[in-house]
Amino acid sequence: MIEREQVLHVAKLARLGLTDEEVERMAGELSGILEHVDRIAKLDLDDVPPTSHVVELENVLRADEPHESLAREVALAQAPDPDGGAFRVPSPQAEG
Amino acid sequence: MLDLSVVQAHEAIAAGELDASQYAEAWAAAAAKDELNAYLWRPEGAAAEGAIAVESPTAAPVAVKDIFCTEGAPTTAGSRILEGYRPPYTATAVRKLLEAGAPILGKLNMDEFAMGSSNENSAYGPVLNPWDRDRVPGGSSGGSAAVVAGGLAPWAIGTDTGGSIRQPASLCGIVGLKPTYGAISRYGMIAFASSLDQCGPLTRDVRDAALMLGILQGKDPCDSTSVGLPEAPRLPDREDLNGLRFAVPADLARDAIEPGVREVFEATLATIERLGGEIAEVPLPHAEHGISAYYVIAPAEASSNLARYDGVRYGMRAEASGDVIEMYEATRAQGFGPEVKRRIMLGTYALSSGYYEAYYGQAQKVRTKIAGDFAAAFEDFDFVVTPTSPSVAFELGEKTSDPLAMYLNDFFTVPMSLAGIPAISIPAGLAEPAGGGPRLPVGFQIAAPAFGEQGLLDAAYALEQAIAFEARPAGAPYPPIEGEKRTGSGGGGDG
Numbered sequence: 001m002i003e004r005e006q007v008l009h010v011a012k013l014a015r016l017g018l019t020d021e022e023v024e025r026m027a028g029e030l031s032g033i034l035e036h037v038d039r040i041a042k043l044d045l046d047d048v049p050p051t052s053h054v055v056e057l058e059n060v061l062r063a064d065e066p067h068e069s070l071a072r073e074v075a076l077a078q079a080p081d082p083d084g085g086a087f088r089v090p091s092p093q094a095e096g
Numbered sequence: 097m098l099d100l101s102v103v104q105a106h107e108a109i110a111a112g113e114l115d116a117s118q119y120a121e122a123w124a125a126a127a128a129k130d131e132l133n134a135y136l137w138r139p140e141g142a143a144a145e146g147a148i149a150v151e152s153p154t155a156a157p158v159a160v161k162d163i164f165c166t167e168g169a170p171t172t173a174g175s176r177i178l179e180g181y182r183p184p185y186t187a188t189a190v191r192k193l194l195e196a197g198a199p200i201l202g203k204l205n206m207d208e209f210a211m212g213s214s215n216e217n218s219a220y221g222p223v224l225n226p227w228d229r230d231r232v233p234g235g236s237s238g239g240s241a242a243v244v245a246g247g248l249a250p251w252a253i254g255t256d257t258g259g260s261i262r263q264p265a266s267l268c269g270i271v272g273l274k275p276t277y278g279a280i281s282r283y284g285m286i287a288f289a290s291s292l293d294q295c296g297p298l299t300r301d302v303r304d305a306a307l308m309l310g311i312l313q314g315k316d317p318c319d320s321t322s323v324g325l326p327e328a329p330r331l332p333d334r335e336d337l338n339g340l341r342f343a344v345p346a347d348l349a350r351d352a353i354e355p356g357v358r359e360v361f362e363a364t365l366a367t368i369e370r371l372g373g374e375i376a377e378v379p380l381p382h383a384e385h386g387i388s389a390y391y392v393i394a395p396a397e398a399s400s401n402l403a404r405y406d407g408v409r410y411g412m413r414a415e416a417s418g419d420v421i422e423m424y425e426a427t428r429a430q431g432f433g434p435e436v437k438r439r440i441m442l443g444t445y446a447l448s449s450g451y452y453e454a455y456y457g458q459a460q461k462v463r464t465k466i467a468g469d470f471a472a473a474f475e476d477f478d479f480v481v482t483p484t485s486p487s488v489a490f491e492l493g494e495k496t497s498d499p500l501a502m503y504l505n506d507f508f509t510v511p512m513s514l515a516g517i518p519a520i521s522i523p524a525g526l527a528e529p530a531g532g533g534p535r536l537p538v539g540f541q542i543a544a545p546a547f548g549e550q551g552l553l554d555a556a557y558a559l560e561q562a563i564a565f566e567a568r569p570a571g572a573p574y575p576p577i578e579g580e581k582r583t584g585s586g587g588g589g590d591g
Contacts, residue, residue, distance in 0.1 A: 007441070014399060014444040015406070015421065016437060017429030026441055032500055033391060033442060040388045040462050041454055050460030051467060053291055053321070054516025054546075055278040060320035074184045080413035087408050090420045 177431025187284025259509025266539025356527025
């Protein structure tokens with residue numbers, strides 16, 4: 001069972017603003033989903049290696065040669081608030 | 097001319113009997129009549145301009161799921177957070193289609209960030225199923241399936257993470273192929289769960305799927321996980337299934353399958369035997385845990401991938417009064433829909449300190465066991481077969497209030513995704529929904545060993561010809577597949 005405090009903690013980790021109503025609903029829904037997921041917690045898989053990737057790949061390397069990258073103005077063109085060749089964001093220190 | 101399959105159209109173009117530009121214009125006119133909410137963007141006039149323009153088409157125009165970046169043309173992934181975003185580059189899969197001479201017909205609606213099985217999670221409204229507009233087309237590639245089934249595009253590309261090509265293809269009565277993980281580049285395909293995401297074709301028939309796979313597959317320097325296929329696929333022409341062995345999972349949850357779907361599935365097994373194929377049951381003991389493992393792994397990877405939507409470099413930014421953290425939180429609160437928020441929360445929880453081993457670690461071990469089950473089955477069998485979806489297309493709104501019920505739609509498609517193996521859904525017949533009503537398409541799923549696409553397409557083609565699925569949604573311009581005529585119960589469909 002996921003408690004309200006856990007929901008708020010996880011939302012903070014995920015940088016996700018939630019309304020009070022969303023917090024309540026999320027607690028119930030996540031509990032239901034995790035109850036189903038918990039079935040695998042009971043399986044004895046101690047000696048089983050985990051699979052993170054299905055295709056066996058060696059390190060994939062390329063020649064270290066200079067090449068054109070995205071032009072600065074192109075990279076900035078989709079930004080909500082570009083300024084002076086950079087991405088502008090609100091100050092990390094809140095002004096209140 | 098819209099009644100031609102893409103393979104037929106290309107033959108007619110090559111023979112000088114069909115003008116590719118006129119053909120593309122006819123399809124643009126058909127696409128403009130979209131009443132299914134399937135297209136999110138179509139080029140002004142008949143042809144796209146700028147970087148994604150094709151000056152003189154030589155191939156059938158293609159409709160593209162809005163998860164693929166298209167330089168200069170809107171790309172939303174079905175999300176508000178990317179509203180108005182115009183990518184500075186084009187996805188490799190789309191670039192290959194453009195280079196093959198296929199103009200872009202438009203960008204297709206989808207579940208937000210490909211999270212969903214009904215297309216009801218799109219920020220731009222649901223796509224309607226062309227067979228019955230009160231029903232879902234499936235998801236997340238719902239737009240891709242609906243345009244092909246509804247005669248609004250000759251073929252389309254989609255993506256499949258846990259069934260997002262195969263399930264909508266099944267619910268719309270068309271062919272959908274999820275290739276082996278790594279067969280096609282993921283470059284420029286907006287990431288959902290990177291260890292599972294794979295691009296693939298949604299087409300009217302199996303030969304069109306083979307043709308598109310041939311264009312799309314290949315190693316790409318921009319995607320280090322791409323490997324391509326061992327050989328370029330050829331158009332299938334196999335007519336029998338002699339000597340081929342088909343495995344039906346012994347633990348197949350038969351009681352979870354709608355009666356009508358079960359009937360069509362059993363009839364299709366009979367058709368396989370009539371074509372000379374052998375059928376036997378095989379244990380896949382861990383497949384039943386696929387959904388549990390998937391709904392840890394996919395949200396975990398998604399929570400990481402979607403961290404990039406922070407209102408700084410692209411996409412929308414919410415007005416916020418406080419510091420940068422408050423801006424992030426407000427932007428993500430306003431930009432993401434309910435299902436995406438749910439998955440981010442689920443994934444962040446599963447990856448958080450103290451829970452990682454119990455959830456993500458354990459799910460990755462289950463993944464190993466599921467892949468092992470398939471590997472053991474393929475020692476004795478050529479293919480594993482299941483229904484693609486436990487039900488026919490369900491009604492809009494039927495499952496939106498219960499996320500878990502929606503997730504269980506992916507029961508038959510998720511195990512193949514976790515194992516990274518190729519699987520195709522072909523229409524096998526029609527069945528009445530459990531709640532009654534006009535009959536709707538049922539898909540039959542065939543899975544093959546990794547990189548076994550050619551054998552998979554050959555077998556699917558032989559079966560497709562024998563099934564000769566004849567039903568079409570009202571108004572669809574294309575004729576039935578020319579195969580042997582249906583005899584009584586064989587295949588379970590008529591039309």
